Amino acid sequence: MDRDVHVPVLLDEWVDALVLDPAGCYVDATFGRGGHSRAILRRLSERGRLLALDRDPEACRVGLELAKQDARFQIRHAPFARLDAELDALGWREVSGVGFDLGVSSPQVDDAARGFSFRRPGPLDMRMDPGAGEPLTRRLRGVSERELTRIIRELGGERFAGRIARAILRAVREGRMESTADLEHVCFHAVPRAARHGAIHPATRTFQALRMWVNDELGQLRDGILAAQRRLRRPGGRLVVIAFHSGEDRLVRDLVDQAVSPCVCPPQLPMCVCGRKPSMRWVRKKPLRPSEAEVMRNPRSRSARMRVAEAVA
Template structure:
C-alpha cells in the first residue's frame, strides 16, 4: 500500500524526539495521522490552502495534542511558515499532489465533471480566479495553451475556439454546460479512448486556477533546502508534468558537479543529497484495483547527506490561530496564494 510505503520512507528521518515533518498537502490528514501513529517522537506541521480541509483535519487529529499544528498556507510558503515559527530546519517534508477526494466529493467546489456544479475549482475558495473566470476571460490562444499544457488535450484549440464562441451569447457558469460542449466538440472516435472527454479539460482548468505547477516549481527547492542532515523529502505526484518537475529538482541536487574525466571525487565535493527511491515507484496491481486513482501515482524520495542544518528538537512557538492570522495578513499585503 502506498500509505505504508510513504510512512516507511519518512520514518528514518522521524525517530528523534521533537523531529518535525511538514505535511505540505495536509488534506483530511490521513498521511499525518499515519505518521504520528507510527512515529511517536515526531511532530507534524500540516499545511493546506483549503480552510475547509484544514478544519476537518484539525478535528480528526485533535487527539494528538501539540504534536500536530495546522497552518493555513500554500505549500510554496514553507520558508515563510518556518521563519514565523523560528524553525531553521525540519526532518522531513511530504507532498501528496493534486486534488483531494474531499474536494472532488463536495459538489459546490466544481472539481468533478460527473455532476453539475458551479465552475469554481479553487482549492482556497476564498481567493482568486475561478474556472468560470478562466473560461470567460481568457483569449482562445491562452485557453488553448492551458488545455494543451496542463491537460495534454489534443483538441485544445478546437475546444478553446468553441468556448470563446459560446460564451459570447452566455458566460459559462456551471460544469454541465462545459461538459455538453466538450461532447459536441470532441469527435466520437477521440471520445472512445482516454477516459471521459471532460477529464483533461477539467484537470487543466484546475491546475491553472490553482497555479499548481508554479507553486510546485517554487516549493521543491524550498522543501529540499528546509530539511536538515538525515532529512527526507517524499513526493507523490499524479501528473507527468508534476513528476517531471520533481525529478528535475531531485536530479539537480544529487548529481555530482565533478568533471566526468576526474579519476576521483575530492572530499567535500560529493552531492549533498541522495535519491532514496530508484526512479519513481508506482502502486502495485492490488492497490490500482482498489483505488483506480493510484494507477497514475509516481512516488519519489530524497535524503540530505550533509549541509548546514542540524535538525534539533523544536516545538512550534505559535498556535494555529496566530499563524492563520499572519498568513491572511501576508496574503492581503502580497497577494500570494491567490490562485
C-alpha cells in the same frame, strides 16, 4: 461511501520512506483528510512533531480537530509554496522530512459546489482555496485562445486542445459557460465524433488542465519542493512526493536531479571547476507505483508515482 473520506494512497510506503526519526519534526504539505498525517503520528514518539499544511479550508477544519486531540500536531491554512514562512513562524530551522501527496482529495472532487468534476453539475470554480484567486469562470474571461490552447495541450496532454479552446471561448462570449455541465458539454461536442466515446471522457484532460491552471499547481510545486530542499536536516532529511500527473512527476524529478547533480561545468572539462556540490541524493529515483491490489481497492491510486530523495551533508 462517506463524502468526507479520502483513501490515502501508498500509505505505508510513503510513511516508511519519510519517518526515520521518531523524535523528529516533520511536515505533511498536503493534509487533505489526514490519512498520511495520522500515519506519521503513529510513528512518532512523544517528542516528535508534525506540521501539516493545506490550502483548502475544509481540510484545515478536519486538521484543527486532530490538533485538539494530539498536542504533537498542528495545521496551518497555507499553500505549500509558503513552507519557508510557516517554518520560520514556528522557529523550526530544519526538519527531518517533508512529504507531499499532490492533487485533489476525494471530498474536494465529490463536492459538486467546488466545481472540480464534470460528473457533478456545479459552479465552474475549481479553486482549492475558495477564498483566494479567481474562479475558473472569471479566469476564462481574460485568457486568449492561444494561451488556452497551450494550457489544455501542455497541462492536459489533450490532442484536440485547439478545437476545445476555441469552443470554450465561444461559449464564454455567448454566456454559456457557467457550470461544470456547460464545460463538459462544450468539450464533448468540440472533439470529432469518432473521439467522443473512447476510454476516457473527452472532458477529462481539459478539466485536469484547467484545475492545474486555476491553482497554479506547477508553480506551487516548484516553490514547495525548493523550499523543502532548503529546510531538510543535513544529512538525512527526507523528501517524499506522490504525484498523479506526469508533468508534476517530471518537475519533481528535474528539481531533485538539479540538487543531485548541480555541476554546470562543460562535459569536456576533466574535473569540476564550478564548485557546486550535491545537496540531495536519490533514495528512489525510479518511481514506485501502487500494487495491483491497491489499484483494485482504490482505483483513484491508479496513476500515482512516488519518489524519494534525501539531503546530504
